Amino acid sequence: MENILVLNGHEYYPHSKGRLNDELFQTIVEMLRPQLCVKTSVLQERFDVKDEQEKVLWADTIIYQTPVYNYSVPALFKKYIDMTHEYGVYFSGNAEAYGIGGGKLTDKKYMLSTTWNAPAHAFENPDLFFEGKSVDDILFHIHLSHKYAGLIPLETFACFDVKKNPDVTGYINNLRMHLKEQLNLN
Numbered sequence: 001m002e003n004i005l006v007l008n009g010h011e012y013y014p015h016s017k018g019r020l021n022d023e024l025f026q027t028i029v030e031m032l033r034p035q036l037c038v039k040t041s042v043l044q045e046r047f048d049v050k051d052e053q054e055k056v057l058w059a060d061t062i063i064y065q066t067p068v069y070n071y072s073v074p075a076l077f078k079k080y081i082d083m084t085h086e087y088g089v090y091f092s093g094n095a096e097a098y099g100i101g102g103g104k105l106t107d108k109k110y111m112l113s114t115t116w117n118a119p120a121h122a123f124e125n126p127d128l129f130f131e132g133k134s135v136d137d138i139l140f141h142i143h144l145s146h147k148y149a150g151l152i153p154l155e156t157f158a159c160f161d162v163k164k165n166p167d168v169t170g171y172i173n174n175l176r177m178h179l180k181e182q183l184n185l186n
Helices: 019-032 049-058 075-084 140-148 168-183
Strands: 003-008 037-042 061-067 109-115 157-159
Touching: 003 019, 003 049, 019 037, 019 061, 019 109, 019 168, 037 049, 049 075, 109 168, 157 168
Parallel strands: 003 037, 003 061, 061 109, 109 157
Antiparallel strands: none
16 A cells, blocks of 8 residues: 655645645545555644654655745745755765765655645746746746655646635545546546
């Protein structure tokens, strides 16, 4: 049975309480639990670095459910990455080719599941705000941290326009389909 770590990267602010993020996180956990071995981490509830590293080492796949604040993950999620991605645990480095070949997590995959207040069309047109860049382009730094550790990316999932025009039912249905495809579930 495959081991899955599902991490809730939300950080609370009065203007961003995290209800949608929590609902998506719970959807992932409830969908995967019957078929797979699932552990969870909710960063807002505090975390222990060594415990989190053990969970990552245990997991075959890590799924991050996170909002995007100011075009990046929340500060608490970034802190989690900074504290857990430790030399000797996730990577050993490679003096010959920086970032290539030193990862210790090469048998693991990860997936980003994100929520954005931006509408989807803002990413599609080079004349609009994101200048034609994709969600993955904007979150490239998060992907690099995982690449350095040797993890293999699954396709990123994104919900758009979550504050102005939320479609919670549509987001959940799309997330379920995405998980089925990415994790080869029945």
